[in-house]
Structures are given as structure tokens and as C-alpha cells.
Amino acid sequence: MAQVTLRKVVKKYDEVLAVRGIDLDIVDKEFIVLVGPSGCGKSTTLRMIAGLEEISDGDIAIGGDVVNDVPPKDRDIAMVFQNYALYPHMNVYENMSFGLKLKRTPKDEIERRVKQAAQILDITELLDRKPKQLSGGQRQRVAMGRAIVRDPKVFLFDEPLSNLDAKLRVQMRTEIKKVHQKVRTTTVYVTHDQVEAMTLADRVVVMNAGLIEQVGSPNDLYHSPATKFVAGFIGSPAMNFIACRVEQAAGALRLRLSDTLSFPVPADRTARYTPHVGKPNLLLGLRPEHIIETRPHIEPNQHDFEILIDVVEPMGMETLVYFTIEGTEVCGRVNPNAGATAEKPMKLRADLSNMHLIDDSTGKVL
Amino acid sequence: MANGRTIAIGIGTEASAASRRAGSLKKLARRRSTTALLLCAPLIVLIVGLKLYPTFYAIFLSMLDRKMEHFVGLDNFAFLLTRPSFQLVIFQSCLFAITAVVMKAVIGFIVAHLMHNIRGRNQRIWRGLLLVPWVIPLALSTLTWWWLFDPSYSALNWTLNWLGFESIPFLGTTWNARIAVIAVNVWFGAPFFMIMYLAALKSVPEQLYEAAAIDGATAWQKLRFITLPMMRNIILITMLYSLIVTFADFDIVRILTNGGPQDSTHLFATYAFNVGIESGNIPRGASVSLFMFPVLATLAFFVLRDVLKRSREVST
Ligand SMILES: Nc1ncnc2c1ncn2[C@@H]1O[C@H](COP(=O)(O)OP(=O)(O)OP(=O)(O)O)[C@@H](O)[C@H]1O
Ligand SMILES: [Mg+2]
Numbered sequence: 001m002a003q004v005t006l007r008k009v010v011k012k013y014d015e016v017l018a019v020r021g022i023d024l025d026i027v028d029k030e031f032i033v034l035v036g037p038s039g040c041g042k043s044t045t046l047r048m049i050a051g052l053e054e055i056s057d058g059d060i061a062i063g064g065d066v067v068n069d070v071p072p073k074d075r076d077i078a079m080v081f082q083n084y085a086l087y088p089h090m091n092v093y094e095n096m097s098f099g100l101k102l103k104r105t106p107k108d109e110i111e112r113r114v115k116q117a118a119q120i121l122d123i124t125e126l127l128d129r130k131p132k133q134l135s136g137g138q139r140q141r142v143a144m145g146r147a148i149v150r151d152p153k154v155f156l157f158d159e160p161l162s163n164l165d166a167k168l169r170v171q172m173r174t175e176i177k178k179v180h181q182k183v184r185t186t187t188v189y190v191t192h193d194q195v196e197a198m199t200l201a202d203r204v205v206v207m208n209a210g211l212i213e214q215v216g217s218p219n220d221l222y223h224s225p226a227t228k229f230v231a232g233f234i235g236s237p238a239m240n241f242i243a244c245r246v247e248q249a250a251g252a253l254r255l256r257l258s259d260t261l262s263f264p265v266p267a268d269r270t271a272r273y274t275p276h277v278g279k280p281n282l283l284l285g286l287r288p289e290h291i292i293e294t295r296p297h298i299e300p301n302q303h304d305f306e307i308l309i310d311v312v313e314p315m316g317m318e319t320l321v322y323f324t325i326e327g328t329e330v331c332g333r334v335n336p337n338a339g340a341t342a343e344k345p346m347k348l349r350a351d352l353s354n355m356h357l358i359d360d361s362t363g364k365v366l
Numbered sequence: 367m368a369n370g371r372t373i374a375i376g377i378g379t380e381a382s383a384a385s386r387r388a389g390s391l392k393k394l395a396r397r398r399s400t401t402a403l404l405l406c407a408p409l410i411v412l413i414v415g416l417k418l419y420p421t422f423y424a425i426f427l428s429m430l431d432r433k434m435e436h437f438v439g440l441d442n443f444a445f446l447l448t449r450p451s452f453q454l455v456i457f458q459s460c461l462f463a464i465t466a467v468v469m470k471a472v473i474g475f476i477v478a479h480l481m482h483n484i485r486g487r488n489q490r491i492w493r494g495l496l497l498v499p500w501v502i503p504l505a506l507s508t509l510t511w512w513w514l515f516d517p518s519y520s521a522l523n524w525t526l527n528w529l530g531f532e533s534i535p536f537l538g539t540t541w542n543a544r545i546a547v548i549a550v551n552v553w554f555g556a557p558f559f560m561i562m563y564l565a566a567l568k569s570v571p572e573q574l575y576e577a578a579a580i581d582g583a584t585a586w587q588k589l590r591f592i593t594l595p596m597m598r599n600i601i602l603i604t605m606l607y608s609l610i611v612t613f614a615d616f617d618i619v620r621i622l623t624n625g626g627p628q629d630s631t632h633l634f635a636t637y638a639f640n641v642g643i644e645s646g647n648i649p650r651g652a653s654v655s656l657f658m659f660p661v662l663a664t665l666a667f668f669v670l671r672d673v674l675k676r677s678r679e680v681s682t
Binding site: 050051052071072073074075077078079081083085086087088089098099102103146150 | 571573574576577578579580581582583584587591592595596598
């Protein structure tokens with residue numbers, strides 16, 4: 001069990017800068033998820049922590065000791081690979097005990113630990129099988145078992161669920177969370193699936209193009225994203241970004257989205273947004289769940305407007321409606337019984353208490 | 367009939383077109399099997415003519431007396447077994463084949479590892495260069511070695527003298543000659559092992575080594591617990607195959623020493639040639655070469671069994 005610290009970590013592959021200076025403090029027992037689009041440097045970061053890639057610059061410390069030049073075998077970490085990387089010529093028991101065997105752990109101790117891990121993961125009946133004779137989900141469990149028995153300082157996961165089908169992925173996600181609650185080892189988990197990130201993490205690290213965009217609890221990232229990238233990356237369907245201007249009219253601020261459509265800025269944000277009056281390149285960020293059908297009772301900062309619906313997508317528990325404001329497609333989530341019809345006007349309600357104002361030229365949330 | 371059906375499937379589109387005319391399908395299949403047999407006929411004739419006929423003729427010959435007039439049963443074999451010179455051939459053949467194969471395997475394995483660690487274009491260049499011994503016709507390269515081994519005029523001894531050492535009679539004493547023929551065989555055959563092992567090394571997923579590194583394995587433990595078990599099949603098949611070819615080797619000994627000194631480097635093939643053709647005792651020569659048969663058959667059995675097992679493993 002240990003904390004992991006990254007200081008100004010850089011990774012350069014010849015000319016490609018894969019990781020461009022990362023600072024991150026991972027607390028003991030914490031479950032950290034690195035999330036971001038393909039090619040943003042998540043795996044590279046993880047592999048540098050593992051020692052599988054040399055770091056080009058900066059420091060990595062595990063449990064307080066700088067490990068820049070420590071080979072993977074001496075770092076006391078365990079890693080679960082995307083394609084599991086089980087040893088095909090060994091059975092499940094041998095796969096799981098390999099690390100302990102190399103450390104010359106006594107036989108009965110090995111047996112005790114493997115049995116215990118197998119029990120946690122419910123793979124006791126599979127111990128005699130070869131990896132080839134296992135299903136994807138079972139292989140995944142074995143790979144986790146191989147990590148657990150070692151009782152390492154840190155668990156590293158590189159997209160461990162991406163080879164599973166959707167249903168099994170959800171199931172294994174819960175399983176991983178349970179295991180972490182039981183063994184409480186510091187964990188760094190890489191995924192490009194933001195739902196996985198939100199559900200598993202104590203803290204999520206959103207990466208983009210080799211840099212950290214934001215670190216925070218899943219709720220922080222969802223409700224107060226720091227950048228347009230994070231705002232758009234977290235949440236599904238993604239947040240709407242609508243070009244807007246901030247106008248001053250009769251002592252109050254208004255957000256103008258088009259000639260015919262404008263909303264008053266929530267009173268508590270007037271001071272924050274006043275410096276941006278008249279500036280170009282501003283975006284209104286509003287999540288689909290904050291565009292709903294009208295209801296009899298109206299809350300503060302909610303505003304009704306009527307608009308022509310382009311497309312209706314019933315999802316069962318909700319219905320997604322798509323419409324256009326000044327050429328931008330916008331998505332709203334309405335009640336299935338609200339009577340949304342394609343190519344008919346509909347009265348919708350925008351909840352501006354959850355809005356974000358974004359400077360599109362810097363990508364910062366204002 | 368089964369033959370006819372596989373061929374009909376092999377040419378799928380025509381067969382399915384024919385299946386519309388259900389009745390004619392059988393006729394077609396039957397006609398195809400005949401055609402297939404006719405098409406294979408030249409090959410069958412060739413195999414029978416060049417392999418089966420000589421084999422049975424050799425068996426027949428081996429049971430005749432020297433003048434090839436009388437049938438003597440197994441006398442030739444019994445006689446050979448009592449002859450010290452033939453016992454020496456058995457010893458030398460085994461020594462030659464086993465030592466050469468083991469050395470080829472070890473050298474091939476080491477070189478394959480070195481090659482595997484060279485990245486990119488350089489690897490292809492080195493691989494091409496190291497394959498050269500294997501692609502030169504063996505008889506020609508052996509001649510070159512023969513010149514190199516020449517006691518008085520060769521580059522090897524000249525270099526030794528220049529360095530202040532005595533000349534070595536490479537082919538002049540029993541053990542020197544034995545080592546020399548083995549060395550040339552290793553020089554010729556190691557590239558084959560190298561290329562097989564390199565292919566096998568490439569087929570071991572890099573992630574297994576990463577997983578092992580994280581599990582705490584040293585370089586030696588990775589070799590012992592990952593590389594060797596993963597390459598086990600290729601290593602076995604290559605060695606068995608090479609054992610067959612090396613055991614039946616002819617060119618090197620024939621050209622380098624012609625069996626000498628004092629018949630101490632003869633292998634089955636060269637001894638058979640020596641007895642049968644050069645000394646004119648064709649039946650006895652035939653029986654010498656037939657002694658190889660049980661050894662080779664046993665080895666071939668294991669090779670084929672392993673190849674089958676492996677292809678079954680790959681297919682599942
Ligand atoms: N061995 C390498 N040589 C050169 N460039 C590399 C190498 N490995 C990764 N890269 C580059 O580094 C960048 C980051 O790669 P990385 O594998 O960390 O992405 P990732 O975030 O894990 O993406 P994914 O979600 O697709 O796995 C990419 O632009 C990639 O092309
Ligand atoms: Mg990756």
C-alpha cells in the first residue's frame with residue numbers, strides 16, 4: 001500500500017511527445033481513473049508508473065521512493081493488461097502463483113493466497129484450466145487474481161474491460177469495485193469510457209493530448225468542469241455548446257443565443273459574467289438533462305422557450321429531442337409523455353442554474 | 367467416393383451450380399475423381415519410380431550375395447554388425463548427428479536471440495547475411511572448407527602460423543577430422559535453426575514479457591519460464607527434423623574426408639557409397655544404407671506426430 005507521485009513527467013517517443021508534463025498525487029488506498037480520448041497518453045502514463053517505459057523527464061515516486069531507474073520487477077506493482085497477457089502454457093493456478101513463485105514464497109503460503117484470491121473472484125473451479133479454455137470474463141478474473149495474490153503496493157489496470165461485451169463489462173465493473181473495497185490497494189485504472197471512469201473512481205483524471213485537463217471527484221467533474229474539453233467529455237449525451245453573447249440590458253445581463261432567443265443570466269452569476277459583456281467566441285454549455293419539457297411549476301432560473309423539433313429519439317425512460325439554434329444542433333431530454341413530435345414546434349424549458357459560460361478561444365470555463 | 371466429394375467442395379462454385387441439377391452431381395463427382403487421379407498420376411508415377419521402387423530394390427539387393435547371384439537372406443546385415451569398421455560407422459553417425467544438431471540448436475537459439483534484439487532494417491540485413499551458408503549449395507561450400515582445412519596452403523593454418531602457432535592437421539587425425547566435419551555441418555545448418563527460432567521468438571507476444579517483468583522475473587527467468595515453454599514445440603520439431611537430415615548426411619564427409627582418416631569419419635551414407643559403389647559390393651552397400659531406415663522412421667514418426675499435434679493446437 002502506498003501513495004504514487006508524478007512530478008513533471010514527460011515521455012518522448014523520438015519526435016512524438018506522448019506525455020507533456022504531468023503532475024499527479026495519488027493518495028494511499030485511492031482508486032484513480034485516467035480517462036481521455038484515444039492517443040492522449042493514458043497508457044503511456046500507466047506504463048511509466050509500471051516501469052515498462054522509461055520516463056524522458058520528471059520523477060515518479062511509489063511509496064515515497066523515486067523509482068525512475070527501478071526496473072518493473074523491483075517496483076512491487078501488479079498490472080492487468082487489456083488483453084490479459086495470461087501465460088498460455090500455464091494453468092490458472094500457475095498463472096496466479098507465478099509472481100509468488102519467483103519471490104520464493106513457501107508453497108503452502110502460495111496455496112493459501114491463491115485459494116483466497118480465487119475465492120474473492122469466484123474462480124476456484126477454474127484453477128486447473130489453461131487460459132485457452134476460459135471465456136473472456138473468466139480470463140479477466142484470472143488476470144485480476146494474478147494481481148491480487150501478489151499483494152502489491154499498487155494495482156495498474158489498462159483498459160481491462162474493453163474486450164468484454166457490454167453486459168459483462170458492467171458486471172465486471174462492479175466486481176472490480178467490490179475487489180477494491182475488499183483489498184484497498186492503491187489503484188490506477190486507465191479507460192476511455194467515461195461511464196467506467198465515473199462509476200469506479202474516487203478521483204478522475206481527465207487527460208487530453210498528453211496533458212491533464214482536470215483532476216477531481218466524479219461529481220466535481222460533472223458539475224463544475226474546468227474546461228470545454230472536460231465539459232464535453234464527461235456526460236452522455238454530451239453537453240450542448242451553443243454560441244452566445246452576453247448583453248447588458250436595463251441593469252441585468254442576458255445571454256443572447258439568436259435574434260429571437262435570449263435568457264436572463266442567473267442573478268448569482270451577474271458579477272462573474274459582467275467582464276465578458278460583448279466579447280466574441282463565447283459558448284453556452286448546457287447539458288441535455290437541463291433542457292426539459294415545460295411543467296406547471298417553474299423554479300428560479302428556469303426559462304421556457306418554443307422551438308421546432310427536428311428529431312425525436314425515444315429511449316424508454318426518457319426521450320431525446322434534437323433542435324437547431326443558429327445552425328448548432330442541440331439535444332434535450334424530455335419526459336416520454338411530453339408529446340414530442342418531429343418537425344412540430346414544442347415548448348421546452350432551459351434550466352440555467354446549471355449553465356456554464358465557456359470562452360471558446362481558450363477553452364476555459366468562465 | 368470421398369475423394370470425389372472433397373474435390374467437388376474444393377471447386378465450390380461449380381459444385382453448387384451442379385447441385386441444382388441434383389441427379390448429375392454424383393456423376394460429376396465421379397468424373398472429377400477420375401480427373402483428379404489422372405492429374406495426380408505424373409506425381410504418383412514419379413514417387414513410385416524414384417522412391418518406392420529404389421527402396422524395395424535396395425531391400426531386394428541387400429539380400430543377395432556379392433556377385434548378386436544367390437539369395438543370402440539377412441547374412442549381409444549380420445556380417446556388418448560383427449565388423450569393427452561398421453560399428454565405428456554407427457558410433458560416428460550418432461556422434462555426428464547428435465553433436466551437430468545440439469550445437470546447431472544452441473547456436474541458432476543464441477543468434478536468434480541476438481537478432482531479435484536488433485531493431486528494424488538492420489535485422490533484415492543481418493538475417494540475410496547469416497542465411498548465406500544455408501543457401502550456398504553444400505557441395506560448393508564444403509569444397510571451400512576443404513581448401514581452408516588444407517594443411518600447408520590454407521588461410522587457416524597460414525593465420526595460425528602468422529600468430530606464432532603450429533599448423534594444425536585439421537583433417538589428418540581422427541578427432542580433428544571428426545570435429546571438422548561436425549563444424550562444417552553446424553556452419554551450414556545453424557542458419558536454418560536461427561530462422562526457425564527467430565520466427566518462434568517473434569510469435570511470443572511482447573506483453574507476456576511485460577507481465578513477467580511485473581511479476582518480478584529476471585531476464586533469465588523470462589527465458590526459462592516464458593520463452594522456452596512457448597518455443598518448446600518449434601524447438602522439438604526443428605531438432606527432430608534436423609536429426610533426420612543430419613543423420614543421412616552425405617556431402618560434407620564425402621568431400622572433406624571421404625571417410626578418412628582410417629574410415630573414422632564415415633557416416634551411413636558415405637560408407638554405403640564406399641562399400642557399394644567404390645568397392646563394388648552393391649548388396650552390402652544396400653544393407654548399410656538400410657540400417658538407417660529404422661532410425662529415420664522412428665524420428666519421422668515423432669516429427670509427424672508433433673506436427674499434427676501442433677497444427678491441431680493452432681487450429682483450436
Ligand atoms: N512505442 C511508441 N512509439 C511511438 N509513439 C508511441 C508509442 N506508443 C505510443 N505512442 C504515441 O504516444 C501517444 C499516446 O499513446 P498512448 O498509448 O498512451 O495512448 P492512449 O491514451 O493509451 O490511447 P488508447 O485509448 O487508444 O489506448 C500516441 O500519440 C501514440 O501514437
Ligand atoms: Mg491505451
